[in-house]
Amino acid sequence: MIWNHRITRIVVGLMLLTLVTVVSLPTITGFTSLDGTVNARFAVVNSPIDGTIAEEPLKVGSPVKAGQSLAEIRNTRVNRAILASLEADRNTALDRVAALKKEREELSALREELSGRLEVYKQTTIANLEREVEILRKKVEVSQAQDLVAQVDLSRRMQLESKGILTQKLVEAARAAGAATGGEVEISNLTVDQLQQRLNAVRQGIFVFGDGQNDVPYSRQREDEVVVRINDLNSRIAENETRATEVQKQLVKEANRVSSLESATAIAPFDGVVWARSIVNGSNVVLNDELMRLLDCRELFVDILVPEVNYDEIYPELVAQVRLFGRSDVFKGTVISVRGSSASVETDSFAASLPPSTQRNARIRVRLDPSFMNDDFANSCQVGRTVQVRFSKHGIDVSNWVKSLWFSIL
Incomplete structure (x- = not known):
């Protein structure tokens, strides 16, 4: 029979050897994992205020842009x-402030009225003093004339007395009359000087009166009181204006705070997909309640399990080849972390479940290079899809394999 021929047996043996070689080649030349899943993180969007959902929120699976409501x-x-x-x-x-300004305006008007009255009083006083000075100057002229007459009469009597016509008594009477007229002239001159001083003082706004009289007119006293009151009102106006300005600043801040609590919009922090939501139109929410979860497609990765005996063969920055299950496209990836079988990992922020580890398997995380999946929002960026990940070996280390075998036998 044909099966008893030597050539047939050789051919069958070579075919079986080739089949075993082909089947074993991937294991010899690298590591392959079939339990990988495309994964990504999601961001939890919380409520910024207490309130009620006013409109229908975006549905699950809806793509969103950064800044979108x-x-x-x-x-x-x-x-x-x-x-x-x-x-x-x-x-x-x-x-x-308005009331104080109105009072200040009324007092300013009163001050103007008092100032006008004072000016009238001043001009009237100046006119009276000028007339008194003029009258006194006329009196001085009369006194000087009378003094001249008295001096002439004294001289004439002294001549007549020297001739023996008049007696000494008449001469002395004439001398006394001359002294009296001279005194009146001097008194009149002093009075004129005094009135002139008062006139000059009044022209400068200083009123000088005799003893027992006030040197300040009533209008000036009232004007001074009004000025003091106006200064006090200016201080109170400035104080209330400052108070109003500060309260206005607080009012603006409080109005902004109230406005921010009256309504708010949850904004998408990045481009992504609505992965899940826990609200509907009309839902009551409180501060920091979870509204929805957004899938972050900017960085996709794959978690896989490989036997822990190969832990040292896989390291960060090692390049991997990734193929979606059911597709022939091959994507590149890079190892970002290598963890032992007993290492605990976070799971709350991942969109897809991590592969469960029940044996001594190392957990490898591979970051996928940017591809069409990062923008495939309609298909949720392929998150959750099964992938095959392969790492290539640079050589076959027979000595390490023999040492491991020998260690396990001992």
Whole structure:
């Protein structure tokens, strides 16, 4: 028979050897894992305020752009007591400013009226003093004339007395009359000087009167009182204006705070996909309640398990080849972490489940290079899809394999 021929047996043996070689070649030349899953992190979008969802939020699977509105929240129960109190304080301060300014205007008008009265009084006093000075100067002229007559009469009598016509008594009477007229001239001159000094003082706004009289007119006293009152009003106006300005600043901040609590919009922090949501139109939420989860497709990765005996053969920055199950395309990836079988890993922020490890398997995380999957929002960036990951060996280390075998036998 043909099966008893030597050539047939040789051919069959070579075919079996080739089959064994082909089947064993991937294991000899590298590491391959079939339990990988395309994975990504998601971001939890929380409620920024208390309130009610005002509109229908985006549905699960909807692609979103960075800055896009995800959900509108309205709150009609915001506490406005502080805002109302600040508004009342500001209005009170502004009303006080208006009232004080009105009083200041009235006092300024009164001051102008008193100043006019004082000016009239001053001009009248100046005119009276000028007339008194003129009258006294006329009196001085009369006194000087009388003094001249007295001096002439004394000289004539002294001549007649020297001739024996008149007696000494008449001469002495004439001398006394001359001394009296000279004294009147001197007194009149002094009075004129005094009135002239008062006139000069009044022209400068200084009123000088005799003993027992006030040197300041009533109008000037009232004007001084009004000036003091106006200065006080200016201080109070400045104080209330400052108060109104500060309250206005607080009012703006409080209004912004109330506005931020009345309504808010949840904004997408990046381009991605709505992975899950926990709200509907009309849902009541409180601060920091979870609204929805956004899939972050900017960095996709794969977690795989390989026997822990190959731990040292796989290291960070090692290049890997990744193929989606059911596709012939091969994508490149890079190892970013290598962890032992007993290492604990986080799972709360991952969109897909991590492969469960029940044996002594090392957990390898491979970051996928940018590809069409990063922008495939319609298919949720292929997250959750099974992949095959392969690492190539640079050589076959027979000595390490013999040592491992010998160690296990001992």
